[in-house]
Amino acid sequence: MNKQVSLNQDPRWIKNLLISIALFFIFLFLILPLYAVFEEAFRKGFFSYANALADPYAWSAIKLTIIVSLIAVLLNLIFGVCAAWAITKFEFKGKSFLITLIDLPFSISPVLSGLVFVLLFGAFGFFAPLLKAYDIKIIFAVPGIILVTMFVTFPFIARELIPLMQSQGNNEEQAATVLGASGFKTFLRVTLPNIKWGLVYGIILCNARAMGEFGAASVVSGHIRGKTNTMPLHIEILYSEYQSVAAFAVASLLTFLALLTIVIRSFIEWKFENQGIRLKKNYTKINLNLKS
Amino acid sequence: MFNNKQLKILPGFNLTMGFTLLYLSLIVLIPIGALVLKTFSFTWEQFISAVTAPRAVASYKLTIGASLLAAAINVVFGLLIAWVLVRYDFFGKKIIDALVDLPFALPTAVAGIAITSLLTSNGIIGKFLKPLGIELAFNPKGIVIALIFISLPFIVRTVQPILQDLDKEIEESALCLGANRLQIFFKVIFPAILPSLLTGFAMALARCVGEYGSVIFIAGNIPLVSEITSLIIISKLDQYDYVGATSIGTVMLIFSFFMLLTINLLQRYQFKKINS
Numbered sequence: 001m002n003k004q005v006s007l008n009q010d011p012r013w014i015k016n017l018l019i020s021i022a023l024f025f026i027f028l029f030l031i032l033p034l035y036a037v038f039e040e041a042f043r044k045g046f047f048s049y050a051n052a053l054a055d056p057y058a059w060s061a062i063k064l065t066i067i068v069s070l071i072a073v074l075l076n077l078i079f080g081v082c083a084a085w086a087i088t089k090f091e092f093k094g095k096s097f098l099i100t101l102i103d104l105p106f107s108i109s110p111v112l113s114g115l116v117f118v119l120l121f122g123a124f125g126f127f128a129p130l131l132k133a134y135d136i137k138i139i140f141a142v143p144g145i146i147l148v149t150m151f152v153t154f155p156f157i158a159r160e161l162i163p164l165m166q167s168q169g170n171n172e173e174q175a176a177t178v179l180g181a182s183g184f185k186t187f188l189r190v191t192l193p194n195i196k197w198g199l200v201y202g203i204i205l206c207n208a209r210a211m212g213e214f215g216a217a218s219v220v221s222g223h224i225r226g227k228t229n230t231m232p233l234h235i236e237i238l239y240s241e242y243q244s245v246a247a248f249a250v251a252s253l254l255t256f257l258a259l260l261t262i263v264i265r266s267f268i269e270w271k272f273e274n275q276g277i278r279l280k281k282n283y284t285k286i287n288l289n290l291k292s
Numbered sequence: 293m294f295n296n297k298q299l300k301i302l303p304g305f306n307l308t309m310g311f312t313l314l315y316l317s318l319i320v321l322i323p324i325g326a327l328v329l330k331t332f333s334f335t336w337e338q339f340i341s342a343v344t345a346p347r348a349v350a351s352y353k354l355t356i357g358a359s360l361l362a363a364a365i366n367v368v369f370g371l372l373i374a375w376v377l378v379r380y381d382f383f384g385k386k387i388i389d390a391l392v393d394l395p396f397a398l399p400t401a402v403a404g405i406a407i408t409s410l411l412t413s414n415g416i417i418g419k420f421l422k423p424l425g426i427e428l429a430f431n432p433k434g435i436v437i438a439l440i441f442i443s444l445p446f447i448v449r450t451v452q453p454i455l456q457d458l459d460k461e462i463e464e465s466a467l468c469l470g471a472n473r474l475q476i477f478f479k480v481i482f483p484a485i486l487p488s489l490l491t492g493f494a495m496a497l498a499r500c501v502g503e504y505g506s507v508i509f510i511a512g513n514i515p516l517v518s519e520i521t522s523l524i525i526i527s528k529l530d531q532y533d534y535v536g537a538t539s540i541g542t543v544m545l546i547f548s549f550f551m552l553l554t555i556n557l558l559q560r561y562q563f564k565k566i567n568s
Binding site for chain 2: 010014015018019021022023025026028029030031032033034035036037039040075078079081082083085086087089090092098100101102104105107108109111112115116117118119120122123125126147150151154170173174178183184186187205208211212213214215218219232233235236239244247248251254255258259261262263265266
């Protein structure tokens with residue numbers, strides 16, 4: 001046994017060389033930018049950092065970001081659960097086409113995502129006369145930001161739930177239904193406990209993207225300080241005004257959120273691994289084994 | 293195999309499917325349809341002159357060139373990182389593994405300003421490069437660096453699971469038959485992971501071409517030199533040039549669909565290869 005293992009092992013110098021190159025690359029491209037955020041944020045000491053975060057405009061950006069992502073995550077959560085239920089519990093034609101459509105926003109560039117909503121609701125958009133008649137503002141206002149955020153984070157929860165629910169099969173739900181449970185009760189008592197970690201996984205990824213969305217939000221926001229500035233947009237304005245410490249102070253909050261997301265994500269993956277399930281930790285298309 | 297009758301016992305198909313289709317149409321299909329419809333309302337001359345304007349053409353070349361280069365660099369280093377994470381044990385491996393997802397979790401604007409602050413002439417890296425006459429900020433080189441950061445997880449995470457599931461016995465028999473490490477890598481391992489590498493490359497490329505937030509801070513945004521296509525769309529929108537923005541947007545949309553198709557075909561090829 002021991003011999004077999006050693007047969008397949010690379011020589012020590014190759015192993016050390018490859019590990020060194022990999023670590024150096026990761027240090028250069030991942031750890032240094034991370035370090036730079038905090039170094040720049042605390043460049044002028046803790047007080048400037050705290051002052052930058054106490055700024056009312058920073059606060060309103062934080063508040064708007066939280067409101068926008070709450071709405072986007074909640075709606076995409078309802079959608080994700082419905083889509084996963086319809087796709088994994090039933091057989092119908094065009095299933096893989098539907099999955100491709102659900103995944104579509106994932107492959108569209110953020111600026112394009114913003115552009116499509118400007119074409120619908122902007123000053124010269126399809127719905128412009130209607131919006132004008134009722135004095136509703138969507139573009140350069142909060143509703144527009146919510147819409148584009150919903151668009152860019154659209155597939156996130158569905159794409160985690162679909163493979164998970166597919167792998168779990170229908171047997172437990174069918175048993176519950178046969179025993180007389182209603183559909184909603186079956187979902188609540190049988191399905192939900194099985195998918196709860198998958199749900200959390202999808203929600204944190206969706207939330208991270210929603211809070212950090214920049215390109216699409218930038219197209220529809222109009223950058224009105226205190227009104228339509230989300231945190232990433234506020235960072236851009238501060239940075240372009242050479243208020244580096246303030247920009248990085250707000251950025252440090254989002255960086256902290258990103259790190260927290262990674263930690264929770266790793267924790268959930270570890271939990272699944274203990275149950276013998278390897279969560280799909282990649283960004284490829286939702287992959288259903290449709291043959292079964 | 294369950295028959296269809298048994299599958300239909302579960303309730304809620306009409307409700308969940310109805311909501312899925314309604315929400316999908318409202319949030320995704322109608323908006324994308326609006327872009328296509330808008331493009332058809334322009335004359336052919338309008339469309340062609342917008343998408344072939346010198347600034348637009350320069351931006352396609354820059355965007356695709358920088359994206360190809362960044363994705364290619366990541367194929368090499370992404371494979372290396374995936375290899376190291378799967379094959380070797382070392383201190384802090386779990387943390388490094390988790391950290392690979394950072395570019396996916398970190399907002400692009402934050403990545404953009406962080407990378408810029410590193411590379412400008414008084415930044416941590418820029419400081420050392422300045423005496424050597426190397427300038428990485430505010431030119432196309434900076435764009436490539438931002439894109440390398442952004443697309444790294446796509447390649448690592450596509451290759452990693454394939455490398456993990458690779459059958460060690462084949463390698464062992466190759467070794468017993470007298471192959472050396474290099475031969476084993478190129479004749480046994482590489483062909484097995486090639487489809488996943490190509491998929492990762494295509495996904496990284498697709499992501500890079502559409503990237504906006506991390507690039508604009510470092511690019512310098514000089515017309516004809518360091519202006520990416522996404523930025524052209526934004527500046528045309530700012531000038532209320534809807535014809536220009538929509539036309540160039542349509543070109544990008546077509547490219548996205550083309551990449552989506554390529555990735556699907558590559559994944560099918562990969563799936564076939566695993567099952568054969």
